[in-house]
Amino acid sequence: MIHWPELDGPPELLKGHSLEEWPPARSVFHALQASAAVHGERTALTFLTSVGGDDSVTAVTYAELFENVGRSANLLRNLGVGRRDVVAYLLPAVPETHYLLWGAESAGVAMPINPLLQAEEIAALLNAANAKVLVAFGPTAGVDIWAKARTARTLAPSVHTLMRLGGGEAPYADVDFATALAAASPVVEFSAPDLDDAAAYFHTGGTTGAPKLAIHTHRNQLAAAYGGSVAIGANVMDVMLNGLPMFHVAATIFGSLSMFVAGGQVLIPSPLGFRDPSVIANFWRIAARHRVTLLGGVPTSFAAALSQEVGTADLSTLRASVCGAALTPPAVADAVERVTRRPLREVYGMTECGGVICVDPVWADRVRGSAGLPVPFCEVQARRMVAGRPGEIRCAPGEVGGLVVRGPQVTPGYLQEEHNQSLFTDDGWLVTGDLGHVEPNGRVFITGRSKDLIIRGGHNIDPAVIENCLRTHPAVSDAAAVGMPDAYAGEIPVAYATLKPGKSATAEELQDFAAANVVERPASPRWVRVVDSLPLTAVGKPYKPALRADAAQGALAESLSDLPIASVEVRDDTVGGLIAVVKVETEIHGRKLDGAAMRSAVTERLAAFTVRLEFSDS
Template identity: 40%
Template sequence: MPVRLASKASLPGETVDSMMAMCFGLLYGPQLRQRPGCGLARSGCCNRRRFPPTASRRKTGSCAPASLPAGPAAQAWPIARMPMTSPTPSSGRSAPPDRIDRLPVRHRADLAERETVPLAQRLSHMRSTFDVFDVAAERWPSRTAISHLPDGDPAEAAIDITYATLRDRIVQAANLFGSLGLGADDCVVYLLPIVPEAHYCIWGAQAICRVAAINHYLEPAQMAELLKALDATVIVTASPSLAPDLWAKVAPLLPTLPGVRATFLVGGAAGAAPGGTRDFAEALAGQPTVPRFAPVPDPERVAACFHTGGTTGTPKIAQLNHRSLVVNSWMLGEMFDMQPSDVVVCGLPLFHVNGVVVTGLAVFMSGARVLLSGRNGFRNPALLPNFWKLVERFRVTTFSGVPTVYAALLNVPLGGADITSLRFGICGAAPMPVETFNRFEKATGIRLLEGFGMTETTACASVNPRDGERRVGERRVGSVGLPVPYTRMKTVLLDADGAYVRDADTDEIGVVAIQGPHLIPGYRDARHNAGLWLPGEWLNTGDLGRQDADGYFWLCGRAKDLIIRGGHNIDPSMIEETLARHPDVALAAAVGQPDAYAGELPVAYVTLRPGATADAEALKAFARSHVTERAAAPAWVECIDTMPVTAVGKIFKPALRKRAIERALRELFDAASLPVVAVRVQDDPQHGVVALAHFDTEAQCRQAEELAGTLTVKVRCTLAERTTRQTTTPPGTR
């Protein structure tokens, strides 16, 4: 039958409000919910003038088969981009749960069981990252979302922030950025330590536009380059009183950025913001806690930008959309059995996806508590010595750290602290030496779950099945586990030009490729996308690995040249370009040398120009004084006669890495007064490369194997044969 439409003028105001509220409820169910404190509950419509007349509607479909076939081919299923639609008005919401029911994660079959339900159906109520906080505030309004220890001291009073308050601050931040006229193409850049205001900024900005993180430990010139590459519109940074060193770097840059409309400072005294800036807390207080912004219309809209790899030349900036952030956070909750009762330490910086997602959004999605452990997190010299006290006081259940954190904690005695609340530790960002892994578990009794991920996968792509009091899963020490739900991983063989040749066989080393709904759509500068994708929308990670018969992945090295020092990514070109500026240097190449503490240390090889007078020590000093990032300063520089090159004249870094491994082992054995007869590094079909060390006695072999276990390279120690009894210096060294 025909429907008669009435104009607003012909209807009572209450009727119009009711009809509009009903319509917006149909279109934006997750965003508009009637609860105390919400403008919709009071007026029948939440800022109705700002909402668009229509909403994007997509069909819901499945992206995964009901089961996975055996072997490497199990990871080759195509996976479609998943729409995330709003629930129907009749779906309603369940009562606030104290526990989230999750299926076990023990092996690949458990993941396949999850994938029988379309991902879009699981996350139909979350189209954007803001929805995570809207839902959490409704389900757990009085639960503590964040406990903040400004100085990271376990004895200091914590600042607790409930989910209701967190949601309100995020809304105020979004309203603030919206009031400046920001839209989807604008960018809020934050340079902040680990403080609650960083979360207000991150998630509030994403409701309006893009948000971008900049590593605040970088030098000013690098910061300026990134700010320009990001087209920064608003800057949120630390006040002179909160972080004087950071402000000293940022302040001189502000006059050089004409596109920046406003700069907000966090942590300053009221009314004390320097000229040209505004106090962030005061600005938030002036905004309502009722949204004055429309819901994010498309889950594929870019939400966040993180710079990765190199910071010289044109920055490589990865773009993450709302879908990838929400999906990967849900995946992590499933893999870790995250519950509202969990307490998770955030010790990694909030300019890194680990801090933002693994110990951020994934925790908030589960109604758990994030413990902000001081402005500098694990970099705070007072935190690690008191870490076990922190665990005892707050009943911490898990934390995420890089191998250097776990190595440092090995030197911290428990001191009688009760750490029985800890379910497990999460390790990523760099490979964990098996010896460190085993020593940590033996000393603390804490299970470690090692995983693999990168900014390009939002955060996590694979992880070992969880293990502990709630679920029992099969961990394989040394592996990076199984792909997270709705994700496909495989290893592939590429030709010399990086083109796909074929899928690798079981236990055959190849380049790790990933396919899933949590991958980045690409880099901000499209030129950086060259080589990023393989046929079928598979992400080329650049990492070498193998997949065993049960679907577990084992990393064997990196095809790319990135150096990872304690979880910190270093572009070798930063070192190479610095050394190349020295007048005596002809060629320079930087690689990572295995290190027991940092995982890798940057080292450099150079060839000199004719008539050069500089030696290795002089070049090392030159590099250390001129490199733009402290972590990139080479541990040593070695002068060689001839640089190894490929047939087309490119520097052949695998040969240099082998040389660095040999040097690292010799230094390790020399420091222990362990006489080694010979060391040789060679290619290996299973481990990528293997170091062979020869000794005179079996006792020396056993001692050497124990020492070498602290490195990430595979080492085999054997008795020396007569033919190996030589300790010659590698040719071409001086």
Template identity: 40%
Template sequence: MHLTVSSPVQSLADIHRIEATPLNQAIPWPSTYDLIRASAEAHAEQPALTFLHTGAPGGPATTWSYRSLLQGIHQTANLLHSLHLGPQDVVAILLPGGLAYHLALWGGEAAGIVQPLNPLLSEDKLLSLLRASQAKVLIAHGVDDDSHLREKALRLQAQLPDLKTVLLVHPEGAPLAPDLPHGTQDFHALRQQQVSDQLLSERVFQPSDIAAYFHTGGTTGAPKLARHSHGAQVFTACANASMQGFRANDVTINGYPLFHVAGVLPGALCSLAIGMHVIIPTDALFRNREVVQNYWRLVEHHGCTLMSGVPTVLAALAGVPLNGADIARMRAVRTGAAPLPPELAQRFEQTFGLQINESLGMTETAGLSTVAPPGLSAPAGCVGWPLPHAKVRIAALNSDDQVTSVDLPAGEKGMVLYQGPNLFSGYLDAAETARSFTPDGWLITGDVGFIDEQGRLNLSGRAKDLIIRGGHNIDPKVIEDALGSHPAVELCAAVGAPDAYAGELPVAFATLKAGAQVSEAELLAFTAERVDEAPAKPKSITILERMPVTNVGKIYKPELRTLATATVVQGLLHQAMTPLQTPAAQWPEVKATGDAPVEVDARATPEAAWAALKPLLVALPVKILLREK
């Protein structure tokens, strides 16, 4: 049996129709391996994956059929089995985008538990993640290139006694570098020695078996390891295809990184479940400028019918002209992971004739929880209906922004709670798991939103993103929608700047479209006119050369909060130092890096000047690192 779907969902009645089929009949596969095997049997000679070696249309490429993909998965799983990796053991992945990543993912899940790692994390964080998972095998990039992933993998191996084997992925047939540490082996060479038509382990899968550990928490802060079951991942893939009406003859470019749940599940497994053809746009994916500049020509060349990207990627693509590229086969555009600016949605539709539909998902829901299907006319911020067999409810928040047991009616904003077959199996840390659920078992998503009269979820922002000014909750999306409608603005975000009296004051940051010119004062006036509530009018707007984003393209607000705090601190310096006529060389030095606390070094500052400044800094409702004499 393989997965087939009908037309996209267009109403709650369509979802109820899908739900009429019991879940165990609608999704008969207990594991990702069984799902891919069924798809390979149905679409054996159809193209599954095409890797583009460059971003040039018609350039060199390697294509694997569904049959060859399944054979490679068998070989990888059998190789890991020969290394004594069992169903409870972990194989970590430290690779760029590419075909080998799919072997590591799905072969790893067929043999044990996979742990995709973000290559841009610091080595200390990678070490902590590998220690937490007790990974026995690491499949890593084997080429000595500018990514430095091979060197990073070998340094990790040297510090982890439990990491018995490192399998290096490098060009097939090329000799392995000499003088590598004991336990370092050639992935492709060993894989090709394995049988390719079956799993030698004869493993019998259960839907509750753990398939993967995904880290969540970004590039800073303490990453958490979320456990995904096979059943959760299979449900996401099948439910997503059913909601969106995917077809076996669809073609899509998956530019999401495969260490991220969006790239692995909605982006890859869902496509493989339906028999779709997935294009991998070089190992750098959407970080490759050539890919972005040639995107529409790539769409034409490969006959793409579906596209997907986070809003920052779509904003970049909106600035790329068609230049005659024929994109008539494109029928649906999807985004998620971050709020969609209304202006971007409008620009995409006017420029390309393509409507963007939104989804909501997170690592803890195996990548997906609600979908606005293709063809659905909905405002920006509407992320559609819950997946079939899943539920969403809106709970009121108390004065401390904690979830209460009070459900809110349609139209009222509150915390989004989720239940569904693709809920994760908890974090490795049980205490973290307990904090993520209500007492009656609903996942606290951290998103603020409301359910409209059609039963669709509409997002307002993240609870932690709310700007609280003197007890007044300000939704940053109100500011972002106003500022984002300015024709010169490409990306924007609003955050709270610390204030000793009000707690937080709203400020905003923006990047401009290529060639656009506008002053910060003009943007501030423009935005203030379009924000009705006086407390929500931003106090300042800062134009940036580069908007800080995460590795999957989300705007990274913690870094913006650091910038906002540093600006406040600089203002207090002027307030305290200027009346005392303190020489500039003796002013405290302000350091602001990433999302770390702002540091003020006053060791060269006269005592009288420091005595005037320090109380102002201490009064701020954020942590400031003070370095005194």
């Protein structure tokens, strides 16, 4: 039951296998153990502690990785962590984060947390998961992780241990990770978890004050990791550049575990990854010097890298670039392929599916605009929408509908039962919230989203965070936030606000208020517009397709402002996504213009936006 029809793949190792026989490990612990047994002296992790003319490198072999995962698991068991107990962490991307993450999954349940969240939001997640242990990066100049961890601990009674990992001295820490790790045995004598045991809880749904934790079982993570590994053709010669943050499912599963199960190498460019300006400035040199074969990233990281000269960097070892977390603008994909002379492969996934649903597989020709094919034993359908949700009727090939998925990487649900009511269809398929269509050969295409999530450079933002923040302003009556197309970040948050009778506030005042009070920086709206009223649905809720279209129209009109354009109109048809209809001028001051040339200029200018373009002659 492998869904790669009409292609030369998948590799022979999967042919004839059944779901029950695959993947070939019972837990993440067993998978790492198997890799250590086969690839013990090979490098599993390469960490660049600093980036510059002469990178400072720390290398970790598979034997060392597995030994330290075992020590970490024993360390946690010695602290009283049992199979269902939660170990949360606020950590940068360093090798020790891997020891802690996979060790926590072996001893109990890991919970990666975004260090950019405020202490109150961190505490809400700790309380929602009833976390026992919190591991945080120690005091460091210019970094407030430790201070937030200390505050969050006081707000989360279930946390009985605060552990320092890295950073400076922390007098309020109960345990020092490095000291405790060195003292722990590498031999795990307790029973390792099984396929359907919980491995991790991942925060999803954007930055929101209402905790929403997706459960990952070991089956989920292994299916996603092995599936991604097979689709990208991962092997022992691979070096994957992974600069994504270690609270993100893409960094941990596809960007790391997929390499580990194949015996490949993960290259971590710095503790801050792609958020480190020196990494972006040296992006191509890093790829060349460390003989990278797979460039992993999100559209914004690739766009930032493209602003740097390749120079004499030798990229001959590169075999593919892999991009996920958001749709890649065509202009970015084209530029990456021009620079690397290798295809850019899309990865479509979501936290609720281990981060991997589809991959544009390496053994097939790259199809521009396609999210790829479902990984092994995963199925994707497009279904006709009924009352805003995918119904029971499957769409015809090429017909746009609500995308649903089922397979071994699909979560059993959220930790909080109230969030599960709309997660699955009546017949058990997970509702992705995305719109798209499936071609006869199984290829999946994403055309839009039925949910309101704003994705800024791969970072999920719940619009409710911005809306609730603005509603606390004494002059604001109501607010609605939407994503506005952006050539760099894919989309950025903007907001519309109405005022209470007799109250006054300027747009600039409200924008400053949101910037100062929203829970984290990426959720700060680019602008706030004060309006007399919000467009409403029949039940009185803000009608966001109209607001998205309005915001997009302004962004596109600004981008085209120096071209002879008669008009730009944008509509959100809720199925096909945003559609921009452009009318170009054919005559200015009695001088005829080349209409074809104008259309070409508009197409080139808007190529960086994930908006469908049409031209109007009327």
